[in-house]
Amino acid sequence: MDSGIVRMSAADLAAGIAAGDLSAAEVTEAHLGRIEAVEDRVHSFLHVSAEQARRAAQAVDAQRAAGEPLGPLAGVPLALKDVFTTMDMPTTCGSAILDGWRPPYDATITRRLREAGVVLLGKTNMDEFAMGSSTENSAFGPSRNPWDLARVPGGSSGGSAAAVAGFEAPLGVGTDTGGSIRQPAAVCGLVGGKPTYGATSRYGLVAFASSLDTPGPLARTVLDAALLHEVMAGHDPRDSTSVDSPVPPVVAAARQADISGLTVGIVPELSGEGYQPGVLARFAEAVELLESLGAKLMEVSCPHFTYGLAAYYLIAPSECSSNLARFDAMRFGLRCGDDGTRSAEEVMSLTRESGFGAEVKRRIMLGTYALSSGYYDAYYGKAQQVRTLITRDFQAAFEQVDVLVSPTTPTTAFPIGERVDDPMAMYLADLCTIPANLSGNPALSVPCGLSPDDGLPVGLQIMAPVLADDRLYRVAAALEAALDRRRGYPLLDDAKGLA
Template sequence: MSDLTRLTAAEIAGLVAAGETSATEVTQAHLDRIAAVDDRVHAFLHVDTEGALDAARAVDARRAAGEPLGPLAGVPVAVKDVLATKGVPTTVGSKILEGWRPPYDATIVQRLRAAGTVMLGKTNMDEFAMGSSTEYSAYGPTRNPWDLERIPGGSGGGSAAALAAYEAPLAIGSDTGGSIRQPGAVTGTVGAKPTYGGTSRYGLVAFSSSLDTPGPCARTVLDAALLHEVMGGHDPRDSTSIPAPVPDVVAAARLGATGDLTGVRLGIVTEFSGEGAEPGVLAAFRESVDALTKMGAEIVEISCPHFSYALPAYYLIAPSEASSNLARFDGVRFGLRVGDDGERSLEEVMSLTREAGFGPEVKRRIMLGTYALSSGYYDAYYGQAQKVRTLITRDFTSAFEQVDALISPTTPFTAFPLGSRTADPYQMYLADLFTIPTNLYGGPGISVPCGLSDGLPVGLQVMAPTLADDRMYRVAAALESALGTFTPPAL
């Protein structure tokens, strides 16, 4: 393995800016790494070799011409296959979009290109971001570099696995109920969900429009903050985008790295202190709390009584929005088209296309959502779930009147074996038990590695108030400074 693939994004950017290595050399090293290990990991659905090398050469030419470079210029990045990329396949892990090459870039992809990052390719994911293990991809599962017989989390398991396997120093994910943070936890990487509206959804293929949040994935907290700074900010093309600057997340990460949390009050969510979590996860969490205390943080217990209802509320709200969003995939305008033999009606073609193009989990959620929105059931299901969402938001508001941030385990268990939960959707859904409340509230959350349980990574989650993303970076960086990073076995 090349030494270049072991460097952090901040280190790579510094070397490129100083002329001590070239963006082309860095990119080629990561492409070589992908070629060497991705047949076993399957983190990528598409590797854009020529596009990446062209982008890297452009960065090198700018540096040679003396032009100023951004803080991540020349750094390779992997992009979850949920974001539109001009001329590059965007499938959302589904057969219904197999081979689709968008005519435009998502706003986040535009910002990555403008910043001089080098897009290596598109990463694997659960179909339409619906899943917690990346086993629901229509193109086969991704495997966890810590143990190739275990899941890398979901829905963004490809992005997290690419980081853990040293195939990329940075990656983009999207988080609807935990799809950035949960993969980060089980792969020993960092995953951050920004404040809803703090990152643009323009060009993001929608699952649940009131929940979907693109965010950064990295191996260190500082790298995640640097990527957050580049990708975030107001976008007039996204009606839900917040017209406010990105909080100074990079400065917060650097401050946290000093290991001083004096004056910071952290709340442990009482409802998440033991509910369904494995003993090894709880042990790593307790040790992390001790480390935070030693750095000066004041730890208090905070009750958020309605968090217990977050999981059922989410699985009414998200599928309801999905049933509406996925109605556009009808075999008429783009993507797969089945049964168009000139004899069938348009309705038959649409039905056959959706039957062939959607996988079982997507169909399950579309049916759940359609039922919850149907006449006579809307108020009883979707309407009630939205009321619970309001109560959860009030829990957060009350909590943040008492503490600066909340902490919990990221996920109740470590990476489970491939195939062990696909037959039981409820057991699969439990992977997001601790992450879903943050999505319903709209605030930021981050998962940072906090230890090992039986040789597998455990993540600690930091949750902060809306538009206070910098707080979570400070706490996460402090914990990272105390515990260090975690390296998987060599592939």
């Protein structure tokens, strides 16, 4: 297998396939070979669909041979988070309760990717039902960070991130409810975007927290992420919350990469105590670099961001307690304890007890509590008000600045096992990413170097006004270009975990 192919960007692969310099079949073979070589160490995938991938690649090659027009990512392989339904592959959401479930329908995202000629290599590992920041909550074992196999790749989209960082796929799709794309992107040295809420369809995305869940791209370059964003986004009549407006010009913005005259706001609330010094150091350097590229800097306070974590851990569990009620052993999935004597209620309770992992049960219980009569106003109601206040903070900030920036996550990748028994410590990984989920604003994490204290990647988060997703790519591309120039080689060349 040509290791050159797996190190190529999606943009270059697509261009090569379109020009006939590469066949989609050989690109797919190269990635399947890489998966074969490293998967036992990374464990990015829950399911690899080699045969379907080969067929999809052949179809693209046939299309090209017939002179039919190809989409911008035709023939490019992709790692799909196992939270999207797929008719030809299992969909488990990292949970034993769905082990082996084959949905009778494709998610809108799945369908769009197929229609664009993207080659689905398989389904990637994740924290169970997207609840977690490490993939350690997967019922099928954790994924590992290609930078250091003893560390987590972040989560919940950790499998997709590990696959892209480990060169098993040039592109990954994740979902972001509280940071589940941006945080793994940051700790794996990738670009990860959370589009404006509603810009990417949730139809066929197995819901964790409906009002927060947002599908988005993971890639090794800003342009690749933008190309994938453009394929994924767009109005879907099957999702009532889907935004019915044109997709912002994200690819053009990624190519423009010019931020002169842009005003960049720094949020003081997303910094300081509890942040790893190396993370803060790299973040500060990146901000200076942005200034040197022509951006104007300004500190903008968002006072209610500090309540984001608390509001999130009421809203997301509340919605999840209701969304996960359908996993009841009656129509699909696992059924336990049905010995002919037990009642439906007992079988439901036994199945859910053994089919759900500890974190999922914890959040179901928390959400059940927050919604129960007598507590609703004090918890859920208050959290919804905090949501309004955070949205207002964003709106006020964007009257002064074009984008906001912060570290993506307070620390670099942490060791596997370090936080599994300490939910509150685990939840802190989402501190900086949660505000944009609560308000629906688009946000993106872009690498800003390696932390001097541990040599692991650090992410810079960019946040933009609703439906101004293009600004994320413009700023990220400018920063990426400047850092690449300074370094002289791609950041991921430093990832030694799989060397």
